[in-house]
Amino acid sequence: xxxxxxxxxxxxxKGKEVSxxxxxxxxxxxxxxxxxxxxxxxxxxxxxxxxxxxxxxGMFCAIGKCSSCMMRVNGIPNVRTCVLPVKENMIVxxxxxxxxxxxxxxxxxxxxxxxxxxxxVGAGPAGATASIxxxxxxxxxIIIEQNSLLGGQxxxxxxxxxxxxxxxxxxxxxxxAEELIQQIEEMNIDALVNSTAFGFYPEENILGxxxxxxxxxxxxxxxxxxxxxxxxxxxxxxxDLPGVFGAGAAQTIMNVFGIKPGNKILxxxxxxxxxxxxxxxxxxxxxxxxxVEAMDEIGGYFVHASKLRRFGVPILTKTTIKEAVGYxxxxxxxxxxxxxxxxxxxxxxxxxxxxxxxLSTGLIPSVNLLAxxxxxxxxxxxxxxxxxxxxxxxxxxxxNIYVAGDVDGIEEASIAMLEGRIAxxxxxxxxxxxxxxxxxDILNELKxxxxxxxxxxxxxxxxxVEYE
Amino acid sequence: xxxxxxSGYLSTVDLSDFLPDLSLIKDHQVAVTECxxxxxxxxxVTSCPTRSIFMKDINDIPHVDFETCIGCGKCxxxxxxxxxxxIRINGTQGEVTLPYELIPLPKKGEEVNLLNRKGEIIxxxxxxxxxxxEREIHSAVVTVTFKDAKILNEVRNIEVIK
Numbered sequence: 001x002x003x004x005x006x007x008x009x010x011x012x013x014k015g016k017e018v019s020x021x022x023x024x025x026x027x028x029x030x031x032x033x034x035x036x037x038x039x040x041x042x043x044x045x046x047x048x049x050x051x052x053x054x055x056x057x058g059m060f061c062a063i064g065k066c067s068s069c070m071m072r073v074n075g076i077p078n079v080r081t082c083v084l085p086v087k088e089n090m091i092v093x094x095x096x097x098x099x100x101x102x103x104x105x106x107x108x109x110x111x112x113x114x115x116x117x118x119x120x121v122g123a124g125p126a127g128a129t130a131s132i133x134x135x136x137x138x139x140x141x142i143i144i145e146q147n148s149l150l151g152g153q154x155x156x157x158x159x160x161x162x163x164x165x166x167x168x169x170x171x172x173x174x175x176x177a178e179e180l181i182q183q184i185e186e187m188n189i190d191a192l193v194n195s196t197a198f199g200f201y202p203e204e205n206i207l208g209x210x211x212x213x214x215x216x217x218x219x220x221x222x223x224x225x226x227x228x229x230x231x232x233x234x235x236x237x238x239x240d241l242p243g244v245f246g247a248g249a250a251q252t253i254m255n256v257f258g259i260k261p262g263n264k265i266l267x268x269x270x271x272x273x274x275x276x277x278x279x280x281x282x283x284x285x286x287x288x289x290x291x292v293e294a295m296d297e298i299g300g301y302f303v304h305a306s307k308l309r310r311f312g313v314p315i316l317t318k319t320t321i322k323e324a325v326g327y328x329x330x331x332x333x334x335x336x337x338x339x340x341x342x343x344x345x346x347x348x349x350x351x352x353x354x355x356x357x358x359l360s361t362g363l364i365p366s367v368n369l370l371a372x373x374x375x376x377x378x379x380x381x382x383x384x385x386x387x388x389x390x391x392x393x394x395x396x397x398x399x400n401i402y403v404a405g406d407v408d409g410i411e412e413a414s415i416a417m418l419e420g421r422i423a424x425x426x427x428x429x430x431x432x433x434x435x436x437x438x439x440x441d442i443l444n445e446l447k448x449x450x451x452x453x454x455x456x457x458x459x460x461x462x463x464x465v466e467y468e
Numbered sequence: 469x470x471x472x473x474x475s476g477y478l479s480t481v482d483l484s485d486f487l488p489d490l491s492l493i494k495d496h497q498v499a500v501t502e503c504x505x506x507x508x509x510x511x512x513v514t515s516c517p518t519r520s521i522f523m524k525d526i527n528d529i530p531h532v533d534f535e536t537c538i539g540c541g542k543c544x545x546x547x548x549x550x551x552x553x554x555i556r557i558n559g560t561q562g563e564v565t566l567p568y569e570l571i572p573l574p575k576k577g578e579e580v581n582l583l584n585r586k587g588e589i590i591x592x593x594x595x596x597x598x599x600x601x602e603r604e605i606h607s608a609v610v611t612v613t614f615k616d617a618k619i620l621n622e623v624r625n626i627e628v629i630k
Contacts (some may be wrong), residue, residue, distance in 0.1 A: 009603055160548035160606070162509035164526055170511030170546040175604055184628040284569060297473035302505045303549025305476035310625035312587025315476040387492075449508045454528030 001043045002260045003203055005286050009124070011323065012258035020090035027092075028127060030290050032063075032148070035081035035092055036062070036069045037257040045329045046230050047071050047081065048095040049209035055327040058242025060250035063153070063229035064146045065366065068240075071095050072118045075102040076213070085148050087282030111215035116142045116190075118427060119207055119220035121197045124152020125413040126405025127226035128180040129420030138361070142218065143184075143191040144209050149256070150184060150191060151177035152246065152365055154227060156255040158283070159276050162301075162468050163449060167414035174255075178411075181229045192216070197227075200373040205400070216264055222400050222427045226420065229325040229363040229384065229406040234268070239359075247360035254284040262356025267291040267331045274360030275304035278349050280309055281358075289352050292319040292335050294342060301454070309347045322349060324357050332333075363410045373401055378429075382461030384410030389465050390444060393426035394419060397467075402427060477585035478502055480621050490557065497539030497556040497565070501530045504551055512543040512552055517535055518602055540566055541599060545606040554611075555620050562617035563596070566624060568608035573598070574610060574628050580607040582614060583625035592627070600623070 004012065015031025022039060029038030036047065036059050047069050064083035072089050073079040077099025081092065083389035120127045123145040134141045148362075149155050157173025168176050184191060195211035200223075207223065209216040231246030233239060243262065246334055248271070250261040265286055267278045270293035274468040278288045291308065296318050298305045304314055322336040322344065335349035364385040367377055375396040378387040387398045388403050395402055404423040405416035422442050427434040450459050472478050486501055499521070501512070513521045521530050522538040543552040544567050555567035564582075574580050574595045576589065579618045582591045582622060593614030600608050612626055 008569050008573070008608075038601060160511075160546070162507060162548045164508075164510050165514050169509060170515065170548055171605055277481055287617055298476060301507055301549060301566065302476075303503060303507075303551040304473060306478065306502065309476040309548050310585055310587055312583070317474050448526055451525070452506045452508050454505075 001208065004254060004260055005260070008173070008283050010255060010258070013050045018086050018088050020086050022092045023094055026442050029086040031086075033257065035071070035084050035086055035090070037082070037253065037259060038086055040253065040465075041257070042144070042169060043257045043406045047093065047396075050240065051097050054096070055240055058329065059242060059253075060233070060249060061231055061246050062252040064203070070099065072099060074107065074267055075104065077101065080107070083147050083298065085194065097466045107213050108340065109212070111217060113217040113219065114142060116121040116140065116218065116220045117431070118142075119144065119218050120226060121207070122152065122226035122228055123150040123184075123193075124226060124228050124403070124405060125154055125176075125180070125415040126420035126423070127224065128152070128184060129207065129417040130224050130226065130424035131191075132180070132183050132187065133421050133456070134358065135156070135189050135429065137433055139428065139431070140190065140218070143189065144195050144197045144207070144218070145191060145193045145197050148193050150181045150193065153384065154180070156248075156251045156376055156414055157413070158255050158280055161414060163181035163414040166445065167449075168416065170467070171415075173413060194367050197369060200369045202372070202374045202398075222402065222430070223373075224372060224402045224404060224423050225234045225407055226405045226423075226429070227364050227366040227369060227407045227414075231359065231409055232362040232364055234321075234359060234361045236321050238325055238330070241324050241329060241330050242327055242360055243326065243355055244324055244357045247273050247358040250356070250358050251277050251280060254286075254428060255280060260284060260286055261358070262286060264354045265356045265358055265359045266321070267336070267359035267360060267411065269293060269362070270298045270300060270315055270317070271360055271362070272300035272304060274365075275300040275308060275360070277308050277360060279315060281302065284456055289354055290314045290316055292316045294318065294320040296340075321357065330355055330357055354440050363406065365407045365409065367407060370396060370401070370403065370407070373398060375401055378465050380409065380461040382457040383465065387461075387465055389467060391467050392422040393429075393439065394462045395426060408466075409458060411458055415446065415449065416451075418442050422446075472504070473520065478504065483621070486531070488555075492534045493555055494557050495559070496532045497554050497563070498537040499532050499539065499541075499543050501532060501551060502553065502557055503530055503547075505529070507549075508562050509548060511546045513558065515542045515546045517542065537617065538630045541609050543611045545599065545601050547607075548619040550607060553624060557620065558613060558615050560616055560617060561613050562612060562620040562623070563613045563624045564591040565609060567595070568624070569607050573600075573608055573627055574626065579629060580612060580621070581626055581627040581629060582612065582623045584622045585624050587625065589627065590622055591616060593623070597627075
């Protein structure tokens with residue numbers, strides 16, 4: 001129903017048919033499809049209701065970061081259905097209130113323990129690159145990844161990357177993901193997919209992982225936390241309606257699963273994510289009504305804005321969303337103009353005929369595990385929120401815990417890959433390998449990439465959270 | 469502040485330093501850049517077989533040496549910002565080569581609408597060449613030819629006529 005029929009960049013391959021039950025009705029999905037995606041493809045928007053006011057809730061982030069798509073699966077409540085693949089005869093039920101506990105507990109398997117030199121949480125550009133670097137030195141890491149696919153958000157990035165040849169500039173993110181995944185497979189790196197690292201227990205130095213109804217205790221000498229970031233929600237009436245997505249969610253839904261997030265879209269935020277995703281929505285055959293931006297100028301790279309303008313998509317600065325209207329999903333959006341102090345200008349409200357609103361109003365580092373582990377965090381608006389205090393080798397205030405990628409400050413994938421290498425090489429140095437020259441080399445490369453005006457704030461932010 | 473950061477498109481005034489003199493492009497296809505912001509990116513420079521695109525460092529703005537550019541179009545296919553184009557005055561006709569990443573792709577010989585930087589239709593032209601690299605890596609490159617050479621510096625997109 002919402003399938004993308006043809007795409008200029010991507011070929012969508014459907015797996016074999018798998019049937020499952022949704023509120024008692026039989027649903028036909030495809031192997032490899034996640035529960036929420038299968039339902040959304042068929043036009044089902046509402047997955048749960050809010051605890052107090054029973055408002056409809058659908059997907060928001062589509063990458064297992066928020067709690068908007070939680071449903072009861074095979075009797076277990078609060079399952080993030082956007083990242084859980086369908087299985088034959090699975091029983092999926094919409095969830096109300098805080099979810100009903102399981103009727104029986106025999107589904108749970110006995111817990112196991114895994115011991116490793118290095119455990120990496122997150123198989124995005126940072127984690128994946130780090131795992132490859134470690135393996136090159138003969139160290140066998142284990143990767144814990146919440147999604148079924150490795151590669152993190154690279155798997156949905158159909159745009160060509162910026163940077164230099166060394167960072168694979170000029171090549172699409174999906175191709176870079178393919179290369180990383182292939183290397184991980186060829187090198188036989190251990191990866192637990194569909195596995196959620198839900199807790200870090202510092203007293204025992206143990207990482208708790210939940211996978212397929214089983215508790216896995218991971219005990220490693222070194223941890224690399226490369227958990228990335230999640231999309232920011234902004235406050236406005238109706239922001240919880242199904243049809244309000246993070247822009248990255250729209251990108252996942254269309255570019256990974258081949259489903260149109262909507263037919264007529266309003267994009268909120270003209271940073272790089274908003275501009276890039278708007279263009280990719282055009283490529284998926286979706287009408288982008290406009291991009292609105294609260295600031296008085298476009299925040300993302302100008303070239304991304306030009307790509308959209310050439311197709312006639314308006315970009316309206318000093319404008320923001322006032323309200324999302326509709327039931328049970330978005331039926332229209334109301335925007336309003338802002339004055340120089342960001343106050344709404346009465347009488348400038350404008351109604352948009354859209355079924356989907358995408359928010360690209362920034363990202364927040366996913367630092368929860370680091371907080372649990374007792375790593376010191378500091379708030380840095382330039383880096384997106386609370387980030388770990390670390391040194392230039394990406395060691396946190398805990399000697400055995402390292403970070404790389406967006407979790408230590410919002411940048412982009414080329415930087416994440418370089419940071420992944422630095423963190424891995426730093427761990428290797430501690431393990432007795434001589435990697436100092438390589439580290440220096442990559443630190444210089446990072447410095448040159450961060451030398452432009454767009455990186456000024458990031459560089460300032462890093463200064464504030466880095467220790468000697 | 470630059471006006472293009474509000475509007476999202478460049479004017480030919482913004483681009484005055486980046487466009488060649490018309491005498492240079494008479495029957496000589498050259499690359500033109502519409503990349504005016506300092507961003508860390510240089511595939512145009514590294515893809516150029518004649519080293520005709522210059523940057524001081526990776527954050528610099530690219531400049532083209534129109535004398536040595538052979539109009540091969542590699543930079544058009546590779547540029548991550550889709551900000552490289554090629555222009556030529558072919559006899560008396562205007563000719564623009566641009567990256568195109570939507571479907572349906574036009575076919576050679578097909579008449580298409582010509583769009584400016586704001587997406588407005590400013591004329592019609594004929595697709596005279598189309599280069600299709602591996603789509604999962606680079607952009608398709610389309611050449612359109614049109615009678616009115618005066619709009620050469622305005623045509624920056626096409627629309628397939630349904």
